[in-house]
Amino acid sequence: MSGSASISGLSSGLDTASIIEQLMQLEAVPQTRLKSRLTTEKSVLTTLQALNTKVAALATSAADLLKPAAWNAVTATSSETKVAVSAASTAGPGSFSVRVDRTALSHRLEMASAVGASTAGTVPATVRLDRLDGTPAVDLATDGTLNGLARAINDPANATGLRATAVKVGPDQYRLVVESAATGAAGDFTLTDAADGSDLLGGATVRAGRDAQVTIGDSIVATSSSNTFADLVPGVTVTLAGGTASGTTSQVVLARDPAATTAAVKALVTAVNSILSDIDTQSRTGSGTRGPLAGDTGIRSVRDQLLNSVFPGDGTSLSDLGIQTDRSGRLVLDEATLRKAYDTDPTALQARLTAPGTGFVDRVRAAAATASDRVNGTLTTAITGRTATIDRLDDGVEAWDLRLELRRNALTRQYTALETALNQMSSQSSWLAGQLSSLTTSGS
Structure with a gap:
């Protein structure tokens, strides 16, 4: 902005502000x-x-x-809907039969005694969980009730790997069912009184956990802790639907995918x-x-x-x-x-x-x-070249901003000085006219 005051046309009658603006437009053409x-x-x-x-x-x-x-794409199909099959890019063409021998099961305990869900004293204050896999047993603190035991088993902080459910069998009578979260034979466990190792709630009916098993062709046996057999053959995964009947047989075909x-x-x-x-x-x-x-x-x-x-x-x-x-x-x-x-x-x-x-x-x-x-x-x-050019042009535009600001200030000072000089001349002319007028009056 201009650092000088401008008196536009005060004495000359010219619109010096517009004149300066037009001159600046001409000066700014290069920018x-x-x-x-x-x-x-x-x-x-x-x-x-x-x-x-x-x-x-x-x-x-x-x-x-x-x-x-990228060139080994194959499509995998199964003749049996309960035997799902998928193929990765590493799979190659081929075919094989899959016979389901058994599906995977989780280990489950169904407690014999039915008790009140909140009745105190029906459950020991401390229950011992032994996973039977060689890891140290874990003692779970309860409030002495069936609900308290279920909460302790299900508490994520205890990381039991189990799910406990209280099943109502009569008026305020519940039986506890505890099941491993994962399937497979390795998921077996016991729950006992930590004080003396005795059974809880009248003992339990046990359904042992088991691995899934399939037979490929006539004699190749494969097992899995879950119902999913990853890389059963290179790049091929087979998944059994839960409860698939033993003896269910599927023909799996792996064909190139044009x-x-x-x-x-x-x-x-x-x-x-x-x-x-x-x-x-x-x-x-x-x-x-x-x-x-x-x-x-x-x-x-x-x-x-x-x-x-x-x-x-x-x-x-x-x-x-x-x-x-x-x-x-x-x-x-x-x-x-x-x-x-x-x-x-x-x-x-x-x-x-x-x-x-x-x-x-x-x-x-x-x-x-x-x-x-x-x-x-x-x-x-x-x-890179265009970026460098843009940087130079930006610098050029900024340099012109400074140059034009200096030029505007100079023009403003120049026209202000012109108006000031004209104003002084006008004042002097008025004074002289007055002096001459007084002389004429005095002579007459």
Whole structure:
């Protein structure tokens, strides 16, 4: 802001404030141009950053598709609904039968005596829990009631690994059921009076915990503490529904999943085309609005490298795999042709698409990685250059702010001085006129 007072047109009758403002607009033309360029550079930087993000994501996707697990997708099916099966990427094709010998059960005690839930003295003040797995026994403090014992067993702070439930069997008569939270033979336990080791509440009916067991084929037996058999075969997990009858048999089939492979390749082609489209839009020239990246040879080189990834570089073509280019410079995927190649020889298809240096997927990864490398990528370098330019322009705009402020102050002082001088001259003119008038009057 101006540090001098301005008397606009007091003596001259001129609107000096408007004159100064118009002069300042002329003085600010260079800064306005700088600001306009700064806006353009920021727009270009935003465009480059968005493009770099997509290219980096493409590099990651292509790298993931190069991993063997990406080509080993299988679907797992079970002929029996009570025998569920799932397959991880490490699973391979195959089939086997699963016969359920038994499902897993938790260890359970059903106390014999029915007592009042809050009747004091029905339960010892201290109850000993022995898990029978070699770990030290735990003494649980109660208030002498059935409810108190149930609370002590269920208290998370005691970490008993058990669940206790009071079941009503008559008017204010309850029997206690205590069950291990986990299934399996290793979950067995006892509850006794800590003072003398005697039974609680008239003793208990015991249902022993047990492991689940299945037979693979005719003679291979597998057990699990739960109804889930993880990695029963590499990458395959089988889960039994609770209560599945012994002898239930399921045929499990693991088949390659061509749809998953086709979808993965299609997703990569779509991602490449999306980037090519973005580059074309941002680089457009000719009539109409020019794209912010028009004329940028670095960006064009990124486009060329991505498009050329479809050419193995050994004189062959991927058209027999359904991958080629069209007249508009985009990739085209014929899913039926790709599926046929997969069905014919999935291993050969994988090799041609992922071979180092010549495989389509590897070439896409290399092109995308070269463009988006964090240190010296083509797009990274462009972003760094634009950022430096923006910093310089910001400094230039700030310098012009100071320069224009000084110029405004100078103009304000200049016009204020002009008004002051004119005012003094006007005062002197009035004084002289008065003196002359008095002389005329005196002479007459």
